[in-house]
Amino acid sequence: MKDVEEFFTTNQKIDYCINCAAYTAVDKAETEVEKAFEINAKGAKNLALVCNAQDAILIHISTDFVFDGNKTEPYTETDIPKPISVYGASKLQGEVEIQKTLKKHFIIRTSWLYSEHGANFMKTMLRLAEIRDEISVVSDQIGTPTYAGDLADVILKIINSKNTNFGLYHYSNEGETSWYGFAKAIFESCKNSVRVTPISSTQYTTAATRPKYSVLDTARAKKVFNSIPYKWEISLKKAIENR
Template structure:
């Protein structure tokens, strides 16, 4: 048996970049990273042709339209990328006997829960991004029932644009900032998620279905910002504000804490605490 060929979509995203770092040091897979130039997810009709050129054994579908607020005015584009492209990838995987791990989001939920969400909790997205990601999930499950779908939340990394880097910049520029304190969840360090995905690939069992992954703990965006300030020794006053004081084009779920028991028990995946991972990321950024 030769090395398994792994193809990663969304090569330049936070997760794609972290996977690239991990696979660079891992010669057990033959990896190909496709950015939006090589695999235009906004042109679903081209996807089969591109994938045929690579003939992967496994696809990690990390590419997505993730501009949550912009999606409200670009619903058709978000649907092409998050839903129709996922459908094409899922269809390709089934036809070509290729395994699929696809990344989804906590935004498939309405945010009205008060306890950590299990994989079978009721879905009811409250913004366009969430709707397109849910339709993508449903298409994947329909066309490729053997797929593994991982829902994650509040992703950050040393790569790309994210909350951690924005907060560090703002706290260096300003003496005070305001951050929302009534949206609850847990952040996900993309490097941890990338490691979890590699653990699944190395696992002897392939057990399809939906799984949750975010770091351990339960915090608000305000708590997250305060921790960033403490860890990076920044001098800035942070004011907690309600969501109502910071209106955005897209509504956000108020509560989207994910229950990680299933991924831990099924694949033996480790889930570090959010604070420990945040320290690691800020240390790397500095």
């Protein structure tokens, strides 16, 4: 908290604070519960407190993993979150802390983020394809891959338009697929002939349970930010080209 306060007060007036920082090790969070909440809930609250004191707007990134995945149609902002993992619960608590502390906030829930930078599913698949002839990928979890570059564009749009419709938004690329479908599209986009085999979640057990279905309804973001997201397949091609 002290570091955040110091950063805000020793720099020029900060108008916007974009919080992309998070504890994102979904499986490890099941055993590092305190750490996950410390970063994802208390960390978010600290930023909200400082933004409130300094009259800054907080743009906070949250996740589709706040939902249990039992729906069969896209989740809206009014659907009741019900996390099924420690990571999801800690991210939801972060949202609650911000909502309690600071009026001037945009909480943007997004899903299945990837890009040409950092560590993410697309990069992992491309790395595995270099050392394997066949890759097994879960086909019974459905969501929407979202290119981080598109999310960044929407955030810039909010800032440049000085939008003050504060609140909670869902933003992802358009469409839906499984991790298996996403993997196949990654390899098709770069003409890699590695064999991809669909498997069920029960064949690929992880410490944390993932939602079976976590597609987000982006109607509110489209309307308020005047932004039509690209289809996920189109954005994937951009990411592949940019790598």
